[in-house]
Amino acid sequence: MVGLVIVSHSPKIAEGIRDLALQMTPAGIPLALVGGLSTGELGTNPEQVLEAINQVYSDDGVLILFDLGSAFMSAETAVEFLPEDKQERIYISGAALVEGAITAAVEISLGKPLEEINQSLESLNVGKIG
Amino acid sequence: MTLLSRKKGEHGLKLSTSDILEIVRDIGKVIEDNKQYLTELDAAIGDADHGINMARGFRAVSQKLEGMRSEDIGEILKAVGMTLVSNVGGASGPLYGTAFIRAASAVQGKSSAGLDDFVSMLDAAIEGIKSRGKAELEDKTMLDALIPAVAALREAEAEGMSLVAAFARAKEAANTGMLHTKDIVARKGRASYLGERSFGHQDPGATSSYLMLASIHESLQELRR
Ligand SMILES: Nc1ncnc2c1ncn2[C@@H]1O[C@H](COP(=O)(O)OP(=O)(O)OP(=O)(O)O)[C@@H](O)[C@H]1O
Ligand SMILES: [Mg+2]
Numbered sequence: 392m393v394g395l396v397i398v399s400h401s402p403k404i405a406e407g408i409r410d411l412a413l414q415m416t417p418a419g420i421p422l423a424l425v426g427g428l429s430t431g432e433l434g435t436n437p438e439q440v441l442e443a444i445n446q447v448y449s450d451d452g453v454l455i456l457f458d459l460g461s462a463f464m465s466a467e468t469a470v471e472f473l474p475e476d477k478q479e480r481i482y483i484s485g486a487a488l489v490e491g492a493i494t495a496a497v498e499i500s501l502g503k504p505l506e507e508i509n510q511s512l513e514s515l516n517v518g519k520i521g
Numbered sequence: 522m523t524l525l526s527r528k529k530g531e532h533g534l535k536l537s538t539s540d541i542l543e544i545v546r547d548i549g550k551v552i553e554d555n556k557q558y559l560t561e562l563d564a565a566i567g568d569a570d571h572g573i574n575m576a577r578g579f580r581a582v583s584q585k586l587e588g589m590r591s592e593d594i595g596e597i598l599k600a601v602g603m604t605l606v607s608n609v610g611g612a613s614g615p616l617y618g619t620a621f622i623r624a625a626s627a628v629q630g631k632s633s634a635g636l637d638d639f640v641s642m643l644d645a646a647i648e649g650i651k652s653r654g655k656a657e658l659e660d661k662t663m664l665d666a667l668i669p670a671v672a673a674l675r676e677a678e679a680e681g682m683s684l685v686a687a688f689a690r691a692k693e694a695a696n697t698g699m700l701h702t703k704d705i706v707a708r709k710g711r712a713s714y715l716g717e718r719s720f721g722h723q724d725p726g727a728t729s730s731y732l733m734l735a736s737i738h739e740s741l742q743e744l745r746r
Contacts, residue, residue, distance in 0.1 A: 438606070
């Protein structure tokens with residue numbers, strides 16, 4: 392199963408999204424949350440994203456969804472710290488976070504491959520990347 | 522503080538690894554002193570955390586460098602970058618972190634650095650920031666201070682100026698670029714959500730970049746004494 396990483400500035404956003412996604416996928420999926428800084432403040436940092444990726448990583452790959460601003464930069468930086476063969480199996484999607492997370496969670500639970508899930512998320516792309 | 526080749530005179534001025542450590546520590550002090558100011562600037566057009574983020578990052582850097590012994594400037598700058606990446610907690614973390622990490626590769630294995638090395642380091646740093654944040658000149662970011670500063674530094678090098686004099690020029694250019702961020706509208710970062718309302722406000726990241734360059738200039742003057 393593909394792993395899903397949610398990166399948000401806020402722990403409440405990350406937890407809320409997890410709750411929504413779990414309603415749709417009661418059997419659970421490999422999901423890791425990065426919500427805010429370990430100091431309790433709002434923000435993101437690459438180190439925490441890296442830990443989250445490693446928690447849910449398998450050869451099936453990992454999909455990362457993020458809220459805004461530095462969340463994307465932190466995700467990209469984290470991916471660069473991984474060995475190259477792993478990097479290839481990690482996609483960062485610019486999809487709207489809530490809708491993207493629900494869509495991804497459902498498709499992950501159906502056992503779809505990373506490329507296909509990433510493709511379905513394209514229609515939810517809100518242009519956060521680039 | 523010792524200058525590796527003080528005898529060589531102004532133009533051949535080269536900094537040792539301990540000079541570089543001193544310069545980074547000085548930057549940390551300047552950031553700490555301006556924590557409030559940077560946060561106030563960010564409160565006007567962002568989320569009021571730039572000073573807090575930067576101070577958190579550089580406090581971690583100071584701790585990391587404490588007692589660090591290295592004869593490789595690249596190794597020192599890489600440690601600075603990695604520490605910023607893990608500790609800042611905002612956009613400036615991956616941006617400045619990547620900048621220092623890229624600057625490190627420009628001087629990897631070198632135990633001394635002159636003006637030409639500073640030009641290479643800063644060039645690499647800017648490329649790092651651009652590729653990380655996808656911003657350009659006039660987007661109202663740190664790049665609006667850094668890009669003109671490095672252009673000035675390169676010009677000064679071509680004119681055969683000393684390291685200190687070159688940094689005086691770079692600092693001036695950074696200051697002008699920083700002030701110019703008041704006259705433009707943000708296209709990247711938090712401030713871009715404000716659109717036109719970001720006009721008239723100075724960008725916090727451009728300000729921290731100016732402060733770092735001004736601090737380097739100050740440290741170089743100290744080192745020359
Ligand atoms: N894409 C970018 N490219 C270059 N510089 C940027 C970019 N985004 C933001 N910045 C710079 O970062 C500064 C803000 O840094 P700060 O530490 O406050 O991060 P932040 O905007 O609060 O991060 P976050 O995205 O987590 O809210 C801005 O003033 C700007 O100079
Ligand atoms: Mg901020």
